[in-house]
Amino acid sequence: MLFKNRYHKYFILLFILIAFSNCQMYESSNTHGIVFLDNRSNKLIVNETNMNDVLNIIGQPHSKSINNENEWIYIERVLVKGDYHNLGRNILKTNNILILQFNKYGILENKQMLNKSDIEKLNFAKNTTSNKLSQKSFVEKLLSSLKAKMYSNSNNK
Numbered sequence: 001m002l003f004k005n006r007y008h009k010y011f012i013l014l015f016i017l018i019a020f021s022n023c024q025m026y027e028s029s030n031t032h033g034i035v036f037l038d039n040r041s042n043k044l045i046v047n048e049t050n051m052n053d054v055l056n057i058i059g060q061p062h063s064k065s066i067n068n069e070n071e072w073i074y075i076e077r078v079l080v081k082g083d084y085h086n087l088g089r090n091i092l093k094t095n096n097i098l099i100l101q102f103n104k105y106g107i108l109e110n111k112q113m114l115n116k117s118d119i120e121k122l123n124f125a126k127n128t129t130s131n132k133l134s135q136k137s138f139v140e141k142l143l144s145s146l147k148a149k150m151y152s153n154s155n156n157k
Contacts, residue, residue, distance in 0.1 A: 030079040030090065034058055037076035037096045041113055044100070051106040061100075070102040095119055 034040065040058050049057075058074060065071035078094040094116065101110040136144070 032077040033062060033075040034098075035076065037074055037098055038113065038115075041074075041098050041111060044108060044111055046108055046111060049108040051102055054100060054108065058098075068101075070104070070106075072100045072102070074098040074100070092116065 037058070043057050044054060054072070061072035062075045063073045065073070074097070076094060076096040076098075077092070079090040080093045081090065096116070097114040097119065099110075099112045099114070100108060103109045
């Protein structure tokens with residue numbers, strides 16, 4: 001007999017129940033950047049908060065503007081596991097960007113929060129600048145042409 005007494009069976013059933021319920025209760029996520037950026041940005045008050053307050057509330061910025069040292073950029077990105085019908089591919093749940101602009105005295109002048117839908121509306125330039133470093137080598141050109149020919153032949157069948 002597999003179970004020595006009835007309590008072993010109940011113990012194993014309870015263990016399996018707890019294991020499966022914990023796996024389904026919490027959504028696994030992969031985060032990058034500042035967690036709960038939206039909540040933290042609500043604590044920042046325009047024309048009252050200074051740079052030191054921002055550093056205490058949010059922390060160091062991910063980047064600063066190229067043209068203006070008084071423009072700070074914060075990022076929050078959360079990926080979650082997809083459903084079974086999506087084969088478990090990651091889905092972008094949250095994608096927030098916070099842009100803070102300070103005056104010359106270090107007081108917050110403007111704050112702008114961009115969420116996932118705002119970022120999707122942005123237009124990017126399609127022009128690219130080529131240089132000798134970004135050009136493909138002979139081997140890369142050869143392999144990419146072979147790949148293109150292979151896939152074009154398989155699509156024609």
